[in-house]
């Protein structure tokens with residue numbers, strides 16, 4: 568085990584050896600194994616956005632095997648997906664990559680201001696399928712946030728008791744927030760704090776903008792001159808908000824973007840002390856050879872091999 572991974576595991580002292588070994592499995596796997604940085608492939612967009620919006624740009628992605636192959640060949644730390652995708656292909660890739668079973672999902676077939684995901688699989692499913700972790704989305708700012716916090720508490724308690732790690736996708740949205748507020752720096756750092764307080768081992772948030780949503784927060788940012796000017800500053804503040812850097816915080820990729828835009832964001836995540844990326848559409852919507860080259864560069868940025 569590397570010194571860095573040992574240090575990271577020391578932040579999770581209340582967890583069982585099983586849970587910490589599963590965290591170590593993810594931290595040691597793939598091209599970034601041992602560095603403390605992570606790149607995870609998440610493919611729940613078929614459920615979250617619909618199949619055509621997700622897979623039409625690269626139809627190979629309709630096949631569940633494709634995503635396992637992509638994550639393995641790219642050298643990702645882990646692959647995250649809902650029950651169906653993992654059940655469909657796990658037997659073809661036994662032990663080849665750590666898996667994160669996404670335990671709740673949300674679709675966009677019903678227009679709603681206040682989203683609430685459904686619980687779509689269980690901690691026991693994750694154990695049965697040999698997963699290292701469970702994943703769960705919360706929507707701070709939704710009128711239903713309290714339901715999701717309670718579900719997350721129950722799932723985290725059961726997962727930890729059974730030796731699995733917990734990954735929380737913390738995505739602010741709902742009637743409590745403006746559209747711009749979903750990625751405001753005060754809101755994203757608050758979302759990271761909530762996920763940490765709910766007991767997440769790994770926290771996933773969107774990259775924050777310099778917008779500040781709440782007037783009360785604005786006063787504090789101004790009075791104490793909290794640096795939020797550059798993207799790296801904002802990443803640093805989000806990581807600080809998750810127990811002063813003692814929780815693994817990774818950032819989501821977002822819709823497909825230009826390579827250089829994404830690489831600049833990865834540099835800012837690295838320079839701000841972020842732990843890496845969970846990058847779905849920017850991976851599987853590219854043709855495979857292009858996706859492998861793209862992910863290789865992202866990993867080289869995180870490893871410090873490319874400035």
Ligand code: FBP
Pocket residue numbers: 609610611612615616736738819820821822845846847848849
């Ligand atoms: P992307 O890299 O494709 O953004 O994937 C990250 C992710 O968290 C997925 O797990 C999820 O399906 C998607 O973002 C949700 O995006 P949104 O809720 O913003 O539509």
